[in-house]
Amino acid sequence: MKLDLRLPIGLMFGVFGVILTVYGFVSETAIYDRSLGINVNLWWGLVLLAFGIVMLTLSYRGRVAKPTKTHSTSTP
Amino acid sequence: MPVQHIQLSAVDYTILIVYFAFVLGIGWALRRFVKSSEDFFLSGRSIPAWIAGLAFISANLGAQEVIGMGASGAKYGMMTSHFYWVGAIPAMVFVGIFMMPFYYGSRARSVPEYLKLRFDEKTRGFNAITFAVMTVFSSGISMYALAKLLELVLGWNFHTSVVLSAVIVLGYIFLGGLTSAIYNEVLQFFLIVLGFLPLVLLGLKDMGGWGGLTAKLETVATNAGYSAGAWSNSWHHLNAASANPMGVEWFGMVMGLGFVLSFGYWCTDFLVVQRAMAADSMTAARRTPLLAALPKMLFPALVILPGMIAIALHATRPGGFLPVGSDGTPNYNLAVPMMLAHYLPSGLLGLGLTALMASFMSGMAGNVTAFNTVWTYDIYQSYVRPGQSDAHYLRVGHVTTVCGILLSVAAAYAATRFNNILDMLQLVFAFVNAPLFATFLLGMFWRRTTGHGAFFGLLTGTAAAAIHHGLVLPQGAVPGLKGAFLGTVLHTYPSEMAQNFWTAIFAWSACFVATIAISLVTARQKSDDELKGLVYALTPRLTDREIVWYKRPATLAVLVLGLTLILNVIFW
DSSP, X not given: OOSOTHHHHHHXXXXXXXXXXXXXXXXXXXXXXXXXXXXXXXXXHHHHHHHHHHHHHHHHHHHHHOHHHHHHOSOO | OOOOOOOOOHHHHHHHHHHXXXXXXXXXXXXXXXXXXXXXXXXXXXXXXXXXXXXXXXXXXXXXXXXXXXXXXXXXXXXXXHHHHTTTHHHHHHIIIIIHHHHHHTTOSSHHHHHHHHSOHHHHHHHHHHHHHHHHHHHHHHXXXXXXXXXXXXXXXXXXXXXXXXXXXXXXXXXXXXXHHHHHHHHHHHHHHHHHHHHHHHHHHHHTHXXXXXXXXXXXXXXXXXXXXXXXXXXXXOSSGGGSTTOOOHHIIIIIIIIIIHHHHHHHOHHHHHHHHTBSSHHHHHHHHHHHHHHHTTHIIIIIHHHHHHHHHHHHSTTOSSOBOTTSOBOGGGHHHHHHHHHOOTTHHHHHHHHHHHHHHHHHHHHHHHHHHIIIIIIIIIIISTTOOHHHHHHHHHHHHHHHHHHHXXXXXXXXXXXXXXXXXXXXXXXXXXXXXXXXXXXXXXTTOOHHHHXXXXXXXXXXXXXXXXXXXXXXXXXXXXXXXXXXXXXXXXXXXHHHHXXXXXXXXXXXXXXXXXXXXXXXXXXXXXXXXXXXXXXXXXXXXXXXXXXXXXXXXXXXHHHHHHHHHHTO
């Protein structure tokens, strides 16, 4: 693989997760009337953060597992 | 009736901007891998199966699909799932198991190029030109649809939306070619799923689960004069066209949608096939559509369910939910945007709208990359300037990316002024596409099929589609673009959808019969030796013995079909 796609996916969802989780903490509760009273920003932010971390971990482990291989040959 | 604009806050815009930065960043990171035209147009055939598979569905999942399937979910209910479980999965399995060996094995760089190898120059030329024109117009039309929608629900300026989305898609394809488009499609796939899922979960919770939703949908069905389950069953009401809101009976559904239209799209449309052709091995290419089928079969929950929830809300809330037009019918196309605004607070709303933008961009990038390749290899290299260096064609690819996007923008603006011309073009494309699968089926499985047979068979099928459309009319329509333009009405279909399905059936049958007849009376131009790798009987069978059994394409195919069958039974 040319670029480990799991890296940008993990980073982007990690950033989204942090933004939403933080916003979930600081936002007023009144905006959650429409989401049935649930602080969906907080909960979904945590879900996205978890997804991002899983992707980043997979990407990191892929890099550690075969560091020389990816340099010498083009096939993964 | 004017719709109240949704107000976005800073956090929503932040999410949108982060997304833009990532898609452009991926293009930037990939730019150094583009060294030859094969890198630019085919990703150097180096994409692993899971990435190609997710890109395969993502390229097809344009904004028109998200908006359109939500609208159909509201208008027709659970029957919309046929577009997935009947109209996509079986064809995806077929292309993976039976057709990929020829597409990938022949080393053709595009679907039209396969036609050139299998048949002759004129068949390739016909397919390449109609496909190139069609992709540009469909990306223009979806750009128009998205910009209109953003104008309506967010109050965004139409021109800004068009230019912004065009520039970003141009940026990442120009930098990284097909690899960039494919990588971004995978990113967009996850974004679409994770952006719409909270909407579905909140909607279902509000309805009191699936049980609560079906109870509310019974009101929708009985109000419209159908039996109670018409909005929550998929097969139950297909015995007669009059018993369901689609106005289709099971034969038209299975043959028209499930066979002709679905196989015609998934098996011959270069937009999706290109993703599998970019895979890093034959096995990966064959597994691409099969891996794509697994999430695809669950998509009804993501894109159809919001529409069904919207119509349930509309029917049970005093004052309704969807904006109603002057003729009393709700504006179904607003079902998904209205749902986003109804359930998602700022923050998640930004994520949902970003997902909508992502679906639009993946669809547009799919069109542009397919157009690029077909234009450069099948038109420019074949007819305009053959025999140039590879660097020359790579440059042409870059220029074509810019031109393709400019043409799409032009088509988007044409759509604002000449709606009728675009409707007519789409109709013509439908006529051209409907018979195509008959040509491929005969070409791949009957070695006697000749180039003349294929070409004139295609023309016959296209003509049959036009004639059928010209003699029939859907109920309640006036003669013209909707049908019966030949002056007489021989038959009236209960709905436009039924008319389309039957047009496809007639076109396919005419092409099938004509291709066989013409092939039998014309001489073969290609020997058995030349057809090796292009025709089933002349290609050595692939044995997957060296692959572990659970990774074999056949195992995956059985799994996919089994799960689809189960879904059909559950929601019968």
